[in-house]
Amino acid sequence: EADIYQTPRYLVIGTGKKITLECSQTMGHDKMYWYQQDPGMELHLIHYSYGVNSTEKGDLSSESTVSRIRTEHFPLTLESARPSHTSQYLCASSELGHPYGYTFGSGTRLTVV
Amino acid sequence: GQQLNQSPQSMFIQEGEDVSMNCTSSSIFNTWLWYKQDPGEGPVLLIALYKAGELTSNGRLTAQFGITRKDSFLNISASIPSDVGIYFCAGLFMGGSQGNLIFGKGTKLSVKP
Numbered sequence: 001e002a003d004i005y006q007t008p009r010y011l012v013i014g015t016g017k018k019i020t021l022e023c024s025q026t027m028g029h030d031k032m033y034w035y036q037q038d039p040g041m042e043l044h045l046i047h048y049s050y051g052v053n054s055t056e057k058g059d060l061s062s063e064s065t066v067s068r069i070r071t072e073h074f075p076l077t078l079e080s081a082r083p084s085h086t087s088q089y090l091c092a093s094s095e096l097g098h099p100y101g102y103t104f105g106s107g108t109r110l111t112v113v
Numbered sequence: 114g115q116q117l118n119q120s121p122q123s124m125f126i127q128e129g130e131d132v133s134m135n136c137t138s139s140s141i142f143n144t145w146l147w148y149k150q151d152p153g154e155g156p157v158l159l160i161a162l163y164k165a166g167e168l169t170s171n172g173r174l175t176a177q178f179g180i181t182r183k184d185s186f187l188n189i190s191a192s193i194p195s196d197v198g199i200y201f202c203a204g205l206f207m208g209g210s211q212g213n214l215i216f217g218k219g220t221k222l223s224v225k226p
Contacts, residue, residue: 101161
């Protein structure tokens with residue numbers, strides 16, 4: 001049973017639209033992450049958060065923004081979607097400083113036409 | 114930044130075959146993890162390793178934390194069709210990366226035609 005939820009699972013949207021990808025976790029994890037996964041499989045960290053009111057940029061530059069107003073919620077927003085944003089977006093969470101690894105959501109497959 | 118070299122990038126299996134994949138790095142890691150990603154889903158943790166030389170099994174899966182702390186391997190014995198997917202190694206780097214896991218680029222396991 002998934003403890004981290006991403007919605008929507010699939011989204012097809014026109015160029016220039018504003019979109020928000022939702023991610024919520026029920027495990028009380030402090031740390032949360034957003035990854036972009038290209039068709040070549042590789043996972044690219046684009047944003048992460050240590051906790052409420054904390055947001056950090058990841059290794060891959062992204063035009064998206066994130067917010068962390070509540071511990072359980074870490075939404076990702078694209079103000080103006082472009083075809084180059086077409087990708088799979090994965091959200092994950094972990095306990096701060098805990099070595100047991102991440103729990104991933106099922107992902108959102110975004111297509112911008 | 115730190116990188117993990119995961120190989121092979123892809124492989125084809127026939128049911129019943131044993132499978133082996135590995136990850137190496139030029140840096141020392143204090144945790145190694147192995148994940149599997151099924152199509153359309155997020156990665157799921159298979160095995161976690163915390164001590165150099167540690168050998169851990171999970172059913173038909175066996176993974177080892179290299180004695181030098183710079184590598185890890187994953188073996189799958191007597192493969193079955195549901196083993197297909199993408200396998201990621203991940204490591205927690207001792208020297209930084211803000212406590213974020215570093216992921217390999219993945220090994221895609223497919224069924225031989």
